[in-house]
Amino acid sequence: MTDKDKVQKILANLDPVTRSRFLNASEHKVQRIETPSLGMNIALKGGLPMGRQVLMWGNKSAGKSTQALEMIAAAQEQGKTAAYIDAEKTFDTGWAQRFGVNTDNLMLSQSTTITDCTRDIVDLERAGVDIIVADSITAMLPSVYFTEKGDFKDVENSKQIGAQAREFSIAVPMWNAANKNSLLILISQARNKFGSMHASFIPSGGEAPQFYSSVIVKLWSSGAESQAITGQTHQGDLVFDEVTGRKVNWLIEKNKTGPQFKSGTYNFYFQGDNVGIDSTAEVLDYSVLHGLIKKGGAGWYTIEEQKFQGQKAVDFLDSNRELMEEYKKKIIYG
Numbered sequence: 001m002t003d004k005d006k007v008q009k010i011l012a013n014l015d016p017v018t019r020s021r022f023l024n025a026s027e028h029k030v031q032r033i034e035t036p037s038l039g040m041n042i043a044l045k046g047g048l049p050m051g052r053q054v055l056m057w058g059n060k061s062a063g064k065s066t067q068a069l070e071m072i073a074a075a076q077e078q079g080k081t082a083a084y085i086d087a088e089k090t091f092d093t094g095w096a097q098r099f100g101v102n103t104d105n106l107m108l109s110q111s112t113t114i115t116d117c118t119r120d121i122v123d124l125e126r127a128g129v130d131i132i133v134a135d136s137i138t139a140m141l142p143s144v145y146f147t148e149k150g151d152f153k154d155v156e157n158s159k160q161i162g163a164q165a166r167e168f169s170i171a172v173p174m175w176n177a178a179n180k181n182s183l184l185i186l187i188s189q190a191r192n193k194f195g196s197m198h199a200s201f202i203p204s205g206g207e208a209p210q211f212y213s214s215v216i217v218k219l220w221s222s223g224a225e226s227q228a229i230t231g232q233t234h235q236g237d238l239v240f241d242e243v244t245g246r247k248v249n250w251l252i253e254k255n256k257t258g259p260q261f262k263s264g265t266y267n268f269y270f271q272g273d274n275v276g277i278d279s280t281a282e283v284l285d286y287s288v289l290h291g292l293i294k295k296g297g298a299g300w301y302t303i304e305e306q307k308f309q310g311q312k313a314v315d316f317l318d319s320n321r322e323l324m325e326e327y328k329k330k331i332i333y334g
Helices: 003-013 038-043 064-077 093-098 114-127 163-178 279-289 311-318 321-333
Strands: 053-058 082-085 106-109 131-135 183-192 201-203 215-220 228-235 238-255 263-269 300-303 306-309
Touching: 038 238, 038 263, 038 279, 038 321, 053 064, 053 163, 064 082, 064 093, 064 131, 064 183, 082 114, 106 114, 114 131, 114 163, 228 263, 263 279, 279 311, 279 321, 300 311, 306 311, 311 321
Parallel strands: 053 183, 053 215, 082 106, 082 131, 131 183
Antiparallel strands: 183 201, 215 238, 228 238, 238 263, 300 306
């Protein structure tokens, strides 16, 4: 009797209800949704995994919400469904549309309590929504803030250390258990570690969001002038030189579906003609690294036997999306 026959015999002897919960491990395929960053997709072996929970955290203005919106836009282009839980109440329709989000097909909730957000997430997962973004778990309020009637308590009567973390220790396992094949992205802000004598930052929400997340992505943007990206903005006939973006550092702190502690950087633009993550510049850099594009002195690039210097090489790739997608596939999959 082969090993496979032994396995089939064991499965045949199981209670039918128990047997229905099992499948052959080779049939379990992890689907992925690409991030806007090519470097991150390479590190993640194709993107963030569906059917899993992902924690995305970092300091302010590091583009956490922007990356989530760009992922929603890309998923919608593939016919996938998306939902956005706006616990911070900062969602802006026009801003989301700038990243390509089809807001007519985006489900939006502005629940703010952990209880209501848990109901939203569990119901969305059971309904089979492909990508769900919770922005952010830091803004979700524990029940200690409310009276039995649902009104806010006085501030002095709502103090309770660790109330949010305790409720997340119950809610997050529910999100994980209800998830069938949704990509659940939990956005969290950085906070100082309790009791630390020096600057030590951790994601808010306690241990549960970290423990139950298959992937933890840290995004960090320095406020130093050296990390600022300057450009020109236009107001009528006037042209102004000002900060248009920043460099963002990313780190895969945990990865249950691939290697961890991979890191990189990308440029993030918050104003100008092209806002969001500069994925085209990343494709250019990685294409040079993989020998798909040749780079010479003084910033000259040879792309498909045509030569471009500096930003013009980025502009050429940006206007030739099919070529850029071809390079991306060769870089990621070889």
